[in-house]
Amino acid sequence: MDVVIGIDTGTTATKGIAATADGRLRAHTSVHYPLAVPGPGRAELDPQHLIDAAVKALTDVAAACREQGDAVRAVSLSAFLHALAPMDAAGRPLGPLVTWADNRAGAQCDEIIAAGRDKALQARTGTPVHPMSPLTKLAWWRATDPERLRSTPRWGGVKELVLTALADAPFLLDLSVASGTGLYDIHSRTWDPEALDIAGARPGQLAEVVPTTTVLKLRPSIASAAGLPAGTPLVIGAADGPLANLGLGATPAGVAAVSLGTSGALRTVVDRPTADAAGRLFCYALTEDRWVIGGAVNNAGSVVRWAGQSFASGFERPGAEGEDEDERDAALLMEAQSVAPGSDGLLCLPYLLGERAPWWRAGMRGAYLGLRREHGRAHLVRSAVEGVCQQLALVRDSFAAEGFPVTEVRATGGAVASELWVGVLAAALDLPVAIAGTPEGTALGACLLGLHALGDLPDLDRAAALIAIGTPTRPDPENAALYARLRPLIEKSALATMDIVRELDRLAPPLETAAHPS
Structure with missing residues (x-):
């Protein structure tokens, strides 16, 4: 069968699956790594663990596909949000990846709120002002090590790390992950000047933002290691939350997706960037014309x-x-x-x-x-x-x-x-x-978005009819x-x-x- 491989980089594991155009899973794997908590308020990952896990997940799933006689049409990526690491000019990591669970930017968050800047920032960027966000993480670096912030060639998160390792492409970031940084204006589709000023960052230190359906190519060395043809398409993909909605078929109006893993979230899809007046909800992109609003909880x-x-x-x-x-x-x-x-x-x-x-x-x-x-x-x-x-x-x-x-x-x-x-x-x-019929809803969402990018799934709402779900539990x-x-x-x-x-x-x-x- 023709399949797309979805690679989902999570906080403690990278999942890899292969799925057909009608949503059937053909192969799956999971590669685990430790979340380090080396001190109060800290929560970090070794970036090399994430890169190695993505390569291993891809290689293992591709091998399973070969054994079954399945043809891999493309690879598509998912990544968790709100992480930040210093990088060199080529996008290689220069230090640990600070994750969403890291709270060291609390003081900088309080300063933004005390100055009355939080609600306007959230309305423009879709991301609440919170220690989780790369905006406040960069502001923390600015306060604690301004020379390091200034001299570091690049700053990026999970998607930039994995994409740099896997893709034969320049330093890029998808619209979905960009919309979760607190640094990107989701209405004008540019890096937000006020957010950059607060962060102390320059646009040139951040990646170029492209649509989630952007099709790149696997690096020749990665394709060879995975036993895939040279030039195998690599779809840049989206963030894990929006992709979970897609992988659960929760894209039509009135249908919400719940993720209950280490943390949790409740999300629903809307047709335009939306900011709630009370500032209680985030707004992240799935595609250029489909957006996810919702809220994440740290504890599940x-x-x-x-x-x-x-x-x-x-x-x-x-x-x-x-x-x-x-x-x-x-x-x-x-x-x-x-x-x-x-x-x-x-x-x-x-x-x-x-x-x-x-x-x-x-x-x-x-x-x-x-x-x-x-x-x-x-x-x-x-x-x-x-x-x-x-x-x-x-x-x-x-x-x-x-x-x-x-x-x-x-x-x-x-x-x-x-x-x-x-x-x-x-x-x-x-x-x-x-x-959901599969526990790998996010990775399946990456596969479906890959099929959408290839033109095989023009209407994303068709996914709702493709996804197998169990009999609902009624309250x-x-x-x-x-x-x-x-x-x-x-x-x-x-x-x-x-x-x-x-x-x-x-x-x-x-x-x-x-x-x-x-």
């Missing part, structure tokens, strides 16, 4: 993983010896199903990694409220799941406030394998939740009503504790103030 499966590491010491069950973390998390979620909805009055603010949507407040912290003696481990885990799903429901409420009601949700990610996660999500959103009406009553308490508690969090931050070890050495 990571909260259950933390619970497993913190609460499951000595957690024993038949066959548990030697179980890995995924198995332990699944066992904890099964245990948590024994707890009634609402966790017997226990409320979790699950902000272990800070939080993004819908408030985009830097420095938020997690908390349990209402803790009593009768609450046990199962309550703590269930309450954490409920807290994450309630956060996504707050994002859905922002859609409705802007005139984009959601009637259907399609979900993907590792967490949706859990019955508890899906049931709580459906009740919190008060919407039916259908699970329990009583649980939905309960979560609706609890949701205002989430928002009230989160905002009310901000002053306390600031006081705690003064007592905690300070975030590092100096730039990481190359």
Whole structure:
């Protein structure tokens, strides 16, 4: 069969798949790497790990295609947003990649907000002012190591790193990832002068922005290593969030996509760049005429993983010896199903990694409220799941406030394998939740965008008819009503504790103030 290979570079793994024009998966692989947290507020990746993982994923999937007799028509790329690394003039990394979870730019974020510049910047760039964004990361570098900022030839993120390694092309960036930098005016389609001034960066240090359907070619050495023909097309592709909508068939009006992995997000597609008046939603490109609005939450499966590491010491069950973390998390979620909805009055603010949507407040912290003696481990885990799903429901409420009601949700990610996660999500959103037939929705979206770039899928909404999804889980009406009553308490508690969090931050070890050495 003719296939397109999709390469999706994520925070802790790179996924590779091969898919046909009708959305069928023919091969898949996953290459993992560690996220480094070398100090308070830091979250970094070794750029070479990402490059090596992309090459290995491509090589492994291409080999599987050859064994099946499939012909690879093209390769298409997906990358996670909000990362930044110093690079040389050729786009090769000169230091670690600072990821979306890094919070060192909190002070610079506060300065932008205090100056009253945040809402206008978000309206033009589509990206909230938050420590996650390359805008504030560059502003942090400007404050801590201005000479390094000035003298570094290039600055870029995941897509620039992988593209430079794989493509026989100049230093480029797709419109989708550019729209998530906080540096790019999504209306005028140029690097934003005010954002560049705040960042202290020059346009020449950033990549040239091109449409997500731009077709390049694999480097001859990469094509040879993967056993692919010389000149194999390489579609520059888009960011992971917009591509997840495409890979889930969540492009028609009223259909939203939920990603539940390490972090989470809720997104829906609109036909033009859109800025919400309250500044609660981002707006990132899928193509030049299809845009994704939504909100990302920092904490999803990571909260259950933390619970497993913190609460499951000595957690024993038949066959548990030697179980890995995924198995332990699944066992904890099964245990948590024994707890009634609402966790017997226990409320979790699950902000272990800070939080993004819908408030985009830097420095938020997690908390349990209402803790009593009768609450046990199962309550703590269930309450954490409920807290994450309630956060996504707050994002859905922002859609409705802007005139984009959601009637259907399609979900993907590792967490949706859990019955508890899906049931709580459906009740919190008060919407039916259908699970994608493949867990690799983002990589599949990259394949579909590649087919669109090649002219084989002219109408992206056709993807909705191609994607296999399961029978929707419908919300329990009583649980939905309960979560609706609890949701205002989430928002009230989160905002009310901000002053306390600031006081705690003064007592905690300070975030590092100096730039990481190359």
